[in-house]
Amino acid sequence: MVSDQLLKPATPEERRRYYREEWDVKDIPEFISNSVQKREFGFDHMGRGPNDRYKVFRSMDLLRKFLRYRAPFAAYSSVAFYEKPQRRDGWIKSELVFDVDAKDIPIRECGCQGVCEVCLNQALEIISSLIDTLKGDLGLKDIHVVYSGRGYHLRLFDESVMTMDSDVRGQIVQYLSGAELPRNEYAAEGVTYKLEHFTIPFGYPQVFTDRTRYAILHLTPETQLDEVNQKLLKDVMKNRELLEDNQWGIFRSKIGPQRYLKLIRSIASLNMALVDAKVSIDLKRILRLPSSLHSMVSMKCTEVKNIETFDPFKEAVPKFVYERKS
Amino acid sequence: MNKYSICMVNVAFINPFSDEARQIVREYGNLNTIYQENGDLIQLVTRSPSQDISDEESIPHNIMDLALKRMEWYVKKRNNLEFDYRKYSYLYNRNITNFDVIAFYLLVQAVSVKFGPNSRESRVMVEAQGKLMESRMGELLLSEKRDILGTILNTLLPREVKWTMFADLLSSRKIKLTDLVLDQGNIILDKDYFMENLGFKLEHRDPGKMYDLLIGDKIKELIINRMIMQKTEDYISEVYQKSQRQVEPNPILLELADKVTEILNQPMATYGYRGGATGKVEASPLNQEAFPPCVKIVLEGMKSGGRNDAIILFLTPFISYARLYPDVFRRNTTLRVSDVDPELAAVEKEILPLIHEAAERCTPPLFEDQPQEKVNINAKMGFGMHSEIELKHEGETTWYTPMSCEKVKLHLPSLCKPDKTCKSIGNPLSYYIHRLTDLRYEEATSEEPGEESKQESREE
Numbered sequence: 001m002v003s004d005q006l007l008k009p010a011t012p013e014e015r016r017r018y019y020r021e022e023w024d025v026k027d028i029p030e031f032i033s034n035s036v037q038k039r040e041f042g043f044d045h046m047g048r049g050p051n052d053r054y055k056v057f058r059s060m061d062l063l064r065k066f067l068r069y070r071a072p073f074a075a076y077s078s079v080a081f082y083e084k085p086q087r088r089d090g091w092i093k094s095e096l097v098f099d100v101d102a103k104d105i106p107i108r109e110c111g112c113q114g115v116c117e118v119c120l121n122q123a124l125e126i127i128s129s130l131i132d133t134l135k136g137d138l139g140l141k142d143i144h145v146v147y148s149g150r151g152y153h154l155r156l157f158d159e160s161v162m163t164m165d166s167d168v169r170g171q172i173v174q175y176l177s178g179a180e181l182p183r184n185e186y187a188a189e190g191v192t193y194k195l196e197h198f199t200i201p202f203g204y205p206q207v208f209t210d211r212t213r214y215a216i217l218h219l220t221p222e223t224q225l226d227e228v229n230q231k232l233l234k235d236v237m238k239n240r241e242l243l244e245d246n247q248w249g250i251f252r253s254k255i256g257p258q259r260y261l262k263l264i265r266s267i268a269s270l271n272m273a274l275v276d277a278k279v280s281i282d283l284k285r286i287l288r289l290p291s292s293l294h295s296m297v298s299m300k301c302t303e304v305k306n307i308e309t310f311d312p313f314k315e316a317v318p319k320f321v322y323e324r325k326s
Numbered sequence: 327m328n329k330y331s332i333c334m335v336n337v338a339f340i341n342p343f344s345d346e347a348r349q350i351v352r353e354y355g356n357l358n359t360i361y362q363e364n365g366d367l368i369q370l371v372t373r374s375p376s377q378d379i380s381d382e383e384s385i386p387h388n389i390m391d392l393a394l395k396r397m398e399w400y401v402k403k404r405n406n407l408e409f410d411y412r413k414y415s416y417l418y419n420r421n422i423t424n425f426d427v428i429a430f431y432l433l434v435q436a437v438s439v440k441f442g443p444n445s446r447e448s449r450v451m452v453e454a455q456g457k458l459m460e461s462r463m464g465e466l467l468l469s470e471k472r473d474i475l476g477t478i479l480n481t482l483l484p485r486e487v488k489w490t491m492f493a494d495l496l497s498s499r500k501i502k503l504t505d506l507v508l509d510q511g512n513i514i515l516d517k518d519y520f521m522e523n524l525g526f527k528l529e530h531r532d533p534g535k536m537y538d539l540l541i542g543d544k545i546k547e548l549i550i551n552r553m554i555m556q557k558t559e560d561y562i563s564e565v566y567q568k569s570q571r572q573v574e575p576n577p578i579l580l581e582l583a584d585k586v587t588e589i590l591n592q593p594m595a596t597y598g599y600r601g602g603a604t605g606k607v608e609a610s611p612l613n614q615e616a617f618p619p620c621v622k623i624v625l626e627g628m629k630s631g632g633r634n635d636a637i638i639l640f641l642t643p644f645i646s647y648a649r650l651y652p653d654v655f656r657r658n659t660t661l662r663v664s665d666v667d668p669e670l671a672a673v674e675k676e677i678l679p680l681i682h683e684a685a686e687r688c689t690p691p692l693f694e695d696q697p698q699e700k701v702n703i704n705a706k707m708g709f710g711m712h713s714e715i716e717l718k719h720e721g722e723t724t725w726y727t728p729m730s731c732e733k734v735k736l737h738l739p740s741l742c743k744p745d746k747t748c749k750s751i752g753n754p755l756s757y758y759i760h761r762l763t764d765l766r767y768e769e770a771t772s773e774e775p776g777e778e779s780k781q782e783s784r785e786e
Contacts, residue, residue, distance in 0.1 A: 138489065139511015160490040167497040170736045175503045179735075182504065186539040189468075193539060200540065201527040203507040203514075226743065269742065277736040278635070 006313065006321060007115065009047075010295040014320045015071040018293050022319050025064035027291035029303045031144055031157060033060050038081040040088055042286040044074040047295065050286060056086045073295045076286035079155070088284060093162035096140075096169060097287060098176070099279040100126050101151035106270040107218045115150045115297070120312060122218070126274055127152045128307055129214070133176050133207050145304040147312050149294025152304070153287060166281040173280045175204060178211030179272040181265055197264075198248035211274070213243050215267045225266040232259050293318065335470050339423040340459055341478050341550075342430045343557050350427045357578060360389040360432060367392065367425050371416040378412035386416075393429035393436075393582060397589050400454035417458065418465045430455070432582060434558065438565035439575040440583030446656075447586050448562045456555040463547055475546045479515070482553055487513045492549075498559075499732070500552040507541055515546055609650045609666050612676060616761035617648075618754045620734055620741040625680070627687025632738050637685045637692055638699060640738060642706045643726040646677050648758050654727060655753065662720055663707055673707070673715060728755045 010018070032039070041055040041063070052072075057063040067075060079097050083090025102108075102119040105126065110118035127145060131154065134140045142157040156162075161172075174180050182197045182205045197205040197212075219237055228236075235255055242251040252260045279285055288294065288301045302316040338347035364387065371377070371385050379385055386392040399414040416422055437447040463471055483491075488511050495501045507514040507524075514520050517537050525533030569575055617625070621644055624636045647654055650666040667673055681703055685692035692699055701711050709715045710722030730753045735742050751757045 136510065137508045139508075160488070164490075164493050165497050167499065168493050170732065171496050171499075171503045173736065180502075180504050187544075188535075188538040188542050195539065199531070200536075201529075202509065202524045203540075204504045269739070272735060272739040277739070281736055 006317060007297045007299070008324075010293060010298045010318075010320070012071070014298070014318075015073065015293060015295055017320050018318050019068050019071040023067065023291060023293075025060055025067075028060070028063075029144065029146075029290050031155065032077055032290065035081055036060055036063060038083075038085060038092065040078040040080070040082065040085040040284075040286065041289075042076040042078075043070070043072040044076075045070065045072050047073045050074060050076050053286070054086055054088065067292070072292075075289040075292035077289050078284065078286050079282075080284050091283065093159075094283045094285075096156040096158070096161045096164070096172070097279055097285065098127075098130055098154040098173070099148070099151065099276040099287075100130075100154075100274065101148075101276060103150060104273060104276065106273040107215050107220070107223055109218055109220060111220065111222065117313065120151070123151045124307065124310065126214075127154060129210060130154060130176050130275070131307070137175075137203065137207065138172070145307055145310075146288075146290050147299075147302045147304055147310065147316050148288050149297050149299040149301055149316075155287075166283060169281045169283075170277065173275060173277045174272070175207065177271045177274040178208040179268055179274075180204075180208075181268045182208050196248070196252065198246075198252075208268070209248070211271050212264055212267050215270065216240050216243055216263075225263075225270065227262040227266045232263065235259075236263060335420045335466060335474060336423045337474060337477050338427050339420050340462060340474055341554055342427055342455075343554065343561075344478070344481065347427045347430075350424050351431055354428050357576070360428070360578065362388055364388050364425070367422075370419060370422055370425075374416040374419040374422075376412055377415040378410065384413050389425055389428050389432065390578075390582060392422075392425055393433045394585055394589060396426075396429055396433065396458065397450070397454055397586055398592075400450065400457055401589055401592065403457070418462055432579070433586070434561055435565050436579040436582040437586060438562045439569040439579050442566045443559065443563040446590060447583065448559070450590055451562070451586075452555050452558045455558045456551055459551055459554055460547075463551075471543060471547075475543060475550065478550050479546060482550065485516075487515060489513050495552050495556055498556070500555055501548060505548065506545065513545070513549070514541055515549075517541075609652070609672075612645070612649050612680070613762055613765065616758050616765055618748065618757035618761075619743045619745055620738075620754055621645075621758075623741050623743065625684045625687075627684060627689065629689050632740065633685075633688045633692050634696065634699060634702075635737055636741065637681065637688070638702045638706060639726070640729055640734065640741070641684055642681055642703050643728040644754055644758075645680055646673070646707050646725070647728055647755055649677050652755060652759050652762070655755065661725075663709075663725055664717055664720055670715060670717065677707075678703070678715070728753060 036057055036059065039056075040053065041057060042050040043052040043055065044050040045052060055066075057066065078085065078088075079095040080088070081092040081094070082088060083092060100123045102115045102123040105119055105122055108119050108122065110116050110122075112119060131143055131145075134143060134154075134156070140156055140158045140161060144155045144157070146153040146155060161168075164172075182200075184194055184196055185192050186195050187193070198209045200206065216236060217240055219233065219240070221233070221237070223233065225233070232255070239251050239254045242248075242254070255263065279287075290301050290303045292301050293299075294301055298318060298321050299312065300316045300318055302312070304310045336346055337344045338350055341347065367389070368385060368387060372379065386395045395414065396417065399417055402409050403411070417426075433451055437445065437451050441447045463474075466474065489496075489503065489506060489508055490511070492501060492513075496503060507520075509523055512519070514524065517534075520537045520541060521533055525537070528536055614622075614625070621641065624641045628636045646663065649672055650663060651661055654661075663673060664670065682693075682700075685699070685703075701713055704713070704715050705711050705723040706726045707715070708720055708723055708725035710719035712719050729737065731742070731748070731751070734754070747757055747760055751760060
């Protein structure tokens with residue numbers, strides 16, 4: 001259970017303590033330290049957004065001194081590598097990034113107003129399924145997961161995608177999140193056959209099936225879906241156990257083909273919000289610096305070494321939180 | 327064998343970038359002969375299977391004519407409901423390959439030199455090439471088609487085809503990632519690979535049959551088609567770059583380019599293309615009834631996240647273009663706001679108030695906590711980063727064109743609540759023109775009976 005002392009904003013004094021007593025420059029992952037000179041850094045000193053931009057550091061030691069001395073409210077670094085990061089000029093390449101924010105997950109079981117253990121777990125489940133698709137379908141490597149404080153970032157350093165433009169990244173987001181209804185008519189030698197997505201156990205239809213199953217199994221009576229009325233929602237929830245055994249055909253016939261189409265169309269458009277597409281397609285985005293403090297919730301932005309065992313409430317809570325008086 | 331009987335299909339008939347096609351170009355000789363009456367060509371045209379040509383005008387007499395007929399075929403096919411393909415059946419005749427390749431290169435060079443890669447002419451040229459290739463493939467025997475697909479794939483692609491090789495095709499949306507069958511980063515084209523790595527996952531279905539349905543020839547054809555379109559596009563850019571270094575372009579090419587423009591303008595005048603006889607949609611006061619659902623949502627005020635993007639990146643370009651330059655995508659010419667609104671009266675009295683009101687309706691009101699965003703609105707209309715809109719600053723920034731539907735879905739997914747009209751358009755601005763035309767038509771057709779009924783009631 002999350003203690004009352006967690007997820008509260010950090011005071012300026014707590015920030016200073018964090019950067020002087022707990023934080024170590026070695027906590028910054030190698031994927032940042034080995035490219036520090038190529039990246040733009042940005043800082044939020046007052047909690048009003050990262051308006052101290054275009055910062056560059058010639059070495060990790062200078063970055064260490066800056067963070068120790070300024071103890072910013074938030075610290076960020078660019079996903080882009082530049083020839084001249086001080087002017088965001090001479091773009092070389094950008095990490096491919098996926099941002100899953102717990103509070104923006106389209107169907108949340110918890111119903112909390114901000115972020116809680118339940119929706120953070122859900123975010124991690126989503127991240128895990130995205131990784132499966134990135135590796136299995138798209139064959140991508142060099143994937144890092146970072147707990148951002150309110151969700152997770154997936155950061156890819158696979159050279160084959162780092163020079164891709166926003167439009168290709170947009171297509172990758174659509175593929176990964178299952179945001180497009182797969183076609184259900186296929187033709188060969190003049191004859192057209194109907195094949196529902198769940199009958200094709202690979203490629204994009206399988207991705208769509210996985211994301212749709214996940215959405216349906218997480219529906220709550222309060223979930224609002226376009227084109228899905230209360231009666232349909234109720235019927236879906238009543239029959240959804242069938243999907244746990246992959247009995248899609250029976251599920252579809254219980255719902256009815258027309259209503260099933262409405263349901264999956266609606267879920268496809270909802271899936272688009274599984275990841276924040278704006279972050280993925282922005283080649284010059286700045287992302288929270290791993291190891292820095294998310295002062296709004298008093299959590300450490302932490303690289304996730306083992307996704308199976310990671311628990312943000314054990315591994316990303318700064319010491320000062322435990323010393324707060326209740 | 328008769329010279330004009332059916333022969334094996336030359337790969338150049340489908341792929342004008344093949345070695346065979348390049349050989350044809352090398353052997354052609356003098357460019358000036360393209361104007362000369364070509365008896366072989368005329369005979370081929372008039373003897374093409376299923377042709378239905380009853381007038382001289384429909385017959386290309388030389389290579390120049392053939393080049394224009396290629397464009398005319400596409401434009402008519404796209405715009406004319408009564409399009410008669412039999413008048414162009416020679417374009418599907420494999421025996422035409424030698425002349426066709428020359429016509430292709432002439433066209434590409436003409437549109438590149440005169441209009442450059444970002445022009446309407448170049449775009450239509452690329453689309454026409456894709457469509458022609460598709461139609462030609464459709465006319466081949468299955469065995470021929472498979473041979474050709476195999477030959478072209480072998481020359482264009484390595485054995486293992488990674489999806490990352492198609493970044494440019496994905497970027498221009500010529501192919502969609504979701505249309506491909508992917509496994510471990512490979513696009514599955516090969517049947518053996520499919521059977522070995524994916525086929526076993528299928529339950530109660532014949533893997534061979536599933537391969538034919540899911541991949542078969544279709545994906546190969548799609549990839550080849552889109553690669554040739556992309557190569558055409560790249561070639562246009564290449565020729566354009568070279569032409570910039572030349573002093574004087576060949577007048578033959580310039581003349582051909584002008585004739586291509588004439589053909590492209592025909593549908594607007596002949597087939598009642600939306601927008602009237604000139605194809606232009608003039609600047610006029612905004613009609614909010616014609617706004618698409620996404621714009622209406624923003625005008626009501628954004629209640630959750632995405633306020634800034636919705637007002638600055640989405641609404642500002644939409645409202646300004648809808649009011650001042652609604653057919654920007656059709657006319658494909660860059661304008662400044664003051665070219666249409668020299669006194670900036672519409673900007674001050676109609677455009678800005680509408681955008682500012684929408685910003686005020688947001689929760690919380692956008693300018694309350696981010697007053698600096700007013701400057702960004704001015705910037706997106708091309709007036710630089712200044713708090714007031716002034717002509718002296720125009721051009722310091724770019725007048726942003728409205729986001730496409732694809733971009734809206736990515737940036738602001740909560741705005742996309744498509745209605746019936748949305749299905750046929752790709753940009754909210756096109757929706758506006760579409761609905762505006764419909765509303766004007768409805769108004770025009772409902773006015774007359776209305777007048778009559780008023781008169782009738784007066785008479786009573």
